[in-house]
Amino acid sequence: MLLSPELEVQNLKVSFSTPRGKRIAVNEISFQLNSGETLALVGESGCGKTVSALSILRLLQEPPAEYLSGKILFNGQDLLTLNAKALQDLRGRSISMIFQDPMTSLNPVMTVGEQIAETLIRHTPINRQEALQKSADLLHLVEFSSPKEKLNYYPHQLSGGMRQRVMIAIALACSPKILIADEPTTALDVLIQAQILELLENLKKETRMSILIITHDLGVVTEIAQRILVMYAGEIVESGPTQDLLENPFHPYTKGLIASVPKLGFQKKSGARLEEIPGNVPSLDQRPSGCPFHPRCVWSMEACKTQNPPLRQVETQRQVSCHLEPGSL
């Protein structure tokens, strides 16, 4: 595969104004989304993964959000410098997004057909009739049976999985280069989750778009992503190809995260316990000094308390931010 970056994020730093002062939610992260790849942004709640994704489309309300530094390069343009009009042209056309809860992202008083057509009419020179025809095609693409009939359905007449497929149809309406999926299957049951993941996989093959998927579920990542970025407390702490990173994690947090998931097929012996990461996910108010993970890290050393290790290249495709030598865990 040719590794040309579709999207490049450089030193992105995002803060929020709170009554207690400015809090950094995303702290100088850099990554690139390669053309045709599925990249997963993994982390727990509050680690900044959703803020990073929303920043790409400038969907955060400013203020309280503020972009302190960084660049988001797409098509040779820095998205952080675009005006409102240019951003609206971009959203839904070149870069689309789907969200966790399809019910709250869809308009409850508009039919499914109108909602898909709306996007098409906004971005392409097309009349209403053609737009509705194309909407039916899109519903067919996301595997609806009798799509023509479903155009007239309202969101409440659809199940959770079907609503998420409508969201995907809207997102794909203008054949975007990039799809950002923020926890697309978290609100769905496992069987429906499997359907949606398979659908995304098939659509990617057909359209050759790049996908940035945000999730806390390492199982989902294994299914769909080629590469993983692990985030903790607003920073990327490790990145690498999925298989490699999961089999051989370099960062203590990644290792802990993998170990704390009960794995299917590993039956419990009596008295056996899951490995746990002690402590709690830090809130934005109480960001630890030095390496943000050190209070929960069993390998923590003196240096970890004061110096935040930079994200460094350790193998051709692997990066980690830890004072320890990779492979010494």
Next chain:
Amino acid sequence: MNTDKLLEVENLKKHFLPEKKFLEASSTPILALDGISFTLHKGETLGLVGESGCGKSTAARTMLRLIEPTSGKVRFCGTSLLELKETEMRNLRKEMQIIFQDPYSSVNPGRRIGHILQEPFEIHGFKNKKENIENATQLLEQVGLTSDYFTRYPHELSGGQLQRVGIARAIALNPKLIVADEPVSALDVSIQAQVINLLLNLKEELDISYLFISHDLGVVEYFCDRVAVMYLGKIVEIADSQQIYDSPQHPYTQALLNAIPRLGFGHIKQKTVLKGDIPVSAILPQGCAFQNRCPIKEKRCEETIPPLKEVAPNHHVACLLKH
């Protein structure tokens, strides 16, 4: 395994009647719980799994009479619960407690943690204030929180810490049975393991039996001795954990196990993704409720509702093709 029966559930049903629509003669009842039966033995952990809307939470709540069942029998240590008066039931609630999914909405946000933990004692007639405070403090320690938390309010705690408070409250009166309704689903991955380990430790220390409700089959395999799989208000398969996971019989159980994304280590699995959606339980098909999604459906499945039958020792399946 100890064979003393702690909880016996027999043909338990709960039908909800939706509000009558305009000009409609009568509304169709929703069969949230359509006759389930099982036995929970002392010291055992039984997992109740299924997709949302399958009736697993309704099952838990009707058993404890937090909502009244439509019909059926529930016996706890031999006592028939559904015939008890409200006051007698309240007395028995000491023995059977529940932990909820969302720790924030299951505690009073206006009370300090210390108060929340004294409440069980106060409700059940322990009048000695000093002793209650001592007990509450000890409970905090038992669930791995320091006594600093005694004076804090729920909003000052993280989800994981607050779930520990929920657990502390449940074990306050030394119950025999704890119903845990998705106790870790709302928690972060790294916190889930902490809470699961805590529940396992308490089980050993206090000799508690759990009814563990979850949609996460990975967690259930780790936690439970026996598993019951529910689909649309019915148990479709029930067996020892190992049997369910090693040789699932019902096509629904097989599909569930197949659909779980696994942390893959080198193997790429061939998946069969089940098509279709869970039907609305008001308009169930005739015959087997699973037929519209079933990959091995036959003609007879449209006619007969499959009963739950033993296909191997202690392994019951409700599928005509497996009987």
